[in-house]
Amino acid sequence: MSSGLNKKLWIIENQSERSKTAYAKLEPMLKAAGFIFDEADPELVVTIGGDGTLLSAMHQYEEQLDRIRFVGVHTGHLGFYTDFMADELEKLVEGLCHEKPEQAVRYPLLRVEVKHDGKTTLHYALNESILRRTSQTMVCNVHISDELFEKFRGDGLAISTPTGSTAYNKSIGGAVMHPQVEAMQLAEIASLNNIVFRTLSAPMIVAKKDSIRLCPEKADDYSLTIDQLNFHYEDVTSVDYSLDGASIAFANCAHTPFWERVRTAFIGDGVE
Known part of the structure; x- marks a missing residue:
């Protein structure tokens, strides 16, 4: 040897x-x-x-x-x-x-930048990051590269890496992506879709050149998951996701x- x-x-x-x-x-x-x-x-x-x-x-x-x-x-x-x-x-x-x-x-790793309480906290995820409310329906504006895409209502939103596409993302109906596909995936968790509320109601593949910003309505019971880690932040104003090269x-x-x-x-x- x-x-x-x-x-x-x-x-x-x-x-x-x-x-x-x-x-x-x-x-x-x-x-x-x-x-x-x-x-x-x-x-x-x-x-x-x-x-x-x-x-x-x-x-x-x-x-x-x-x-x-x-x-x-x-x-x-x-x-x-x-x-x-x-x-x-x-x-x-x-x-x-x-x-x-x-x-x-x-x-690739997912860059997660959380703005809360007037501060900014940075995380990296290998699999995915999930934003949800712990007690009520989450209402959240979804921006793609600074453009408002939709107002989401439901249990939560999951953003995954290509390798993370085989984890929680797959269990909620997302697609499996090869790691050489330089993109993030956004998947809805139990979205509300009826005559009043509408979302895309399908997984989205977002190119590396773009970013995703989630702006939830003001509440103090948001849970942010980074892989297997859970964080509870108060006064979350936005969560930004990108593939920045890490x-x-x-x-x-x-x-x-x-x-x-x-x-x-x-x-x-x-x-x-």
Whole structure:
């Protein structure tokens, strides 16, 4: 096996027994291969668990995404972002020894800028961001590149990245998009459509050159979801979404092609 060449690395695992067992096996293998464990400033972050574990790791290192590459070990029920199974740890170590930073696979992130209480808060999402009210129907003006598009009434609105199109977006009727399609997707959650209130009532693919702005009516019970994280802001005046060039990098060692991931996750191997 080739040497890890003193690459700095960190492992993040969830609390399942399978993940703890995999960690106990993987840690000495990586140290023996010459990797240096550095939690503060890693070049590589290995997650053990599922997509939730990888999303948590991404947000933990959100300020360092320009210099970190991720790779996931799958120990749960569904791992869309994970490339290795728990019984493929030797293959993982070998792949990390040979991986090259310039060959990393990049997926776009969604930039989310929230204006609230006279302040501005910035987030990034790998999957999606959802704005909804917690107790009543949400009323919200939807702007596309500063032009008013519609007044939405319903449970909420979800804006997703191409990779996030396979997550919550898919469950509410959105389309599955390949990551090379540089666009966001806006999907309605239980919109009200009748003789009085009208919305497009269909998912929208919004090009990278455009932006989405949500301006909700004044209320103090809005919930904003960024991937698996929930935020409650008071006096939200607008939420702006864009693809501004930020991305997450995955180490290219046995990286699974996107459509193969989709087929494996949702259809299985029984295709005839």
